[in-house]
Amino acid sequence: MPEGDTVLQTARRLDAALAGQVLTVCDLRVPRFATSDLTGRTVLGVIARGKHLLSRFEGGLTLHSHLRMEGAWRVYDRGERWRGGPSHQIRAVLSTAEHTAVGYRLPDLELLRTEDEGQVVGHLGPDLLGSDWNPEAALRNLLADPDRRVGDALLDQRNLAGIGNVYMCELCFMARATPWLPVGELPPPLAIRLVSTARQLLQANRDRPMRTTTGATKALRGRTRERLFVYGRAGRPCLRCRTPIRVADREDRPTYWCPHCQSGPTA
Structure with a gap:
């Protein structure tokens, strides 16, 4: 299972590639959110909270993901070949004009209101890499x-x-x-x-x-x-x-x- 430092590095890569950009493709390949579409929304930012990733979008929506043992996010340049695993392991695709973020083997993926993020990370203790460290x-x-x-x-x-x-x-x-x-x-x-x-x-x-x-x-x-x-x-x-x-x-x-x-x- 990735440690907090690895998750933070993943959040930084996603944030650098997506923050401030408008989504041109949103494909969430989990049954519960398969019909959800964030296309046209601006990515506000991606942060790490412990081992959780929170991708925030305009309109007050957050995509929550947890890597657990096998999950991974990969960032590709426009037109670059995806190499993170076979297509049946892809759980999320987020594209902008310049980059595509692909989530592989994500066991936890859900779309929720940003104001409800506490439902998925509110139980966590002080974050060793967070501003709330105590x-x-x-x-x-x-x-x-x-x-x-x-x-x-x-x-x-x-x-x-x-x-x-x-x-x-x-x-x-x-x-x-x-x-x-x-x-x-x-x-x-x-x-x-x-x-x-x-x-x-x-x-x-x-x-x-x-x-x-x-x-x-x-x-x-x-x-x-x-x-x-x-x-x-x-x-x-x-x-x-x-x-x-x-x-x-x-x-x-x-x-x-x-x-x-x-x-x-x-x-």
């Missing part, structure tokens, strides 16, 4: 259920919005706690640092084409440097202690951790 509120949300596992609490978008599975695994490693540790067992200074580190990581990666949590952004002496501490590194040596990284399936999501560096229950 670390105190995020910390209170995170610790509201002391018995809940750290990994689950971080992934719950009602607590703080923008963390996905990659950042969850990386944050737990950086906090030296396994994702299965009850969040109430985190020492208060560590819980505070967990929230601040989450903000720092997403802010640092919001403009990068390749995400990194280790600080590595380029090769060193011709060798690839590890960009992540644990995610996707099952069986490979921990960058801190050289113990092999482990992986377990947790609710259909792979969870990575170092059994030596991270304390707490395991799968």
